[in-house]
Amino acid sequence: EAGVAQSPRYKIIEKRQSVAFWCNPISGHATLYWYQQILGQGPKLLIQFQNNGVVDDSQLPKDRFSAERLKGVDSTLKIQPAKLEDSAVYLCASSSQETQYFGPGTRLLVL
Amino acid sequence: AQSVTQLDSQVPVFEEAPVELRCNYSSSVSVYLFWYVQYPNQGLQLLLKYLSGSTLVESINGFEAEFNKSQTSFHLRKPSVHISDTAEYFCAVSSGYSTLTFGKGTMLLVSP
Numbered sequence: 001e002a003g004v005a006q007s008p009r010y011k012i013i014e015k016r017q018s019v020a021f022w023c024n025p026i027s028g029h030a031t032l033y034w035y036q037q038i039l040g041q042g043p044k045l046l047i048q049f050q051n052n053g054v055v056d057d058s059q060l061p062k063d064r065f066s067a068e069r070l071k072g073v074d075s076t077l078k079i080q081p082a083k084l085e086d087s088a089v090y091l092c093a094s095s096s097q098e099t100q101y102f103g104p105g106t107r108l109l110v111l
Numbered sequence: 112a113q114s115v116t117q118l119d120s121q122v123p124v125f126e127e128a129p130v131e132l133r134c135n136y137s138s139s140v141s142v143y144l145f146w147y148v149q150y151p152n153q154g155l156q157l158l159l160k161y162l163s164g165s166t167l168v169e170s171i172n173g174f175e176a177e178f179n180k181s182q183t184s185f186h187l188r189k190p191s192v193h194i195s196d197t198a199e200y201f202c203a204v205s206s207g208y209s210t211l212t213f214g215k216g217t218m219l220l221v222s223p
Binding site for chain 1: 153201
């Protein structure tokens with residue numbers, strides 16, 4: 001069974017630029033999550049989708065972050081414009097029941 | 112609201128020594144508990160989980176954790192560690208299908 005796929009693996013941008021990350025969940029998993037993991041901390045949930053609907057986006061900085069899952073399968077997370085403090089690893093996870101499975105993450109560096 | 116406390120940010124041990132990584136949680140409802148491991152430059156891999164039933168759960172690579180409801184703990188143990196166990200370990204809690212809340216992680220450093 002293929003795992004959660006994410007791309008790109010690494011991205012370096014300058015502040016005020018925009019960036020997008022892509023995630024393809026495990027086949028058949030209805031729930032998809034995006035997490036932000038700042039160096040030295042545990043992952044923090046940004047947004048949770050159930051199929052193509054948003055379940056929880058309470059911690060998503062909506063002035064600069066957006067995410068979509070239009071067909072209920074893969075998802076895109078966008079940051080526009082990026083700030084220095086957005087430097088982090090962005091993890092995508094999916095689940096069908098109570099256990100979440102994570103992708104390799106996208107490491108973002110904002111200069 | 113739920114929270115997870117991992118008191119130790121780093122745990123250095125020698126190879127073949129036993130280790131315990133501590134995790135305490137707080138939640139007002141019944142919980143599911145998880146340990147994830149993160150190797151350098153990789154995503155999180157599920158190590159083991161407690162959903163219900165036996166309070167002692169084991170992983171395929173020799174780790175085990177015990178759910179202690181009275182002490183609200185889910186400590187991770189291994190009787191003999193290997194160099195390859197060097198990684199960051201995250202404890203996490205959820206209540207049913209809710210989101211995961213993670214601790215800050217414990218870096219396990221195994222030296223020869």
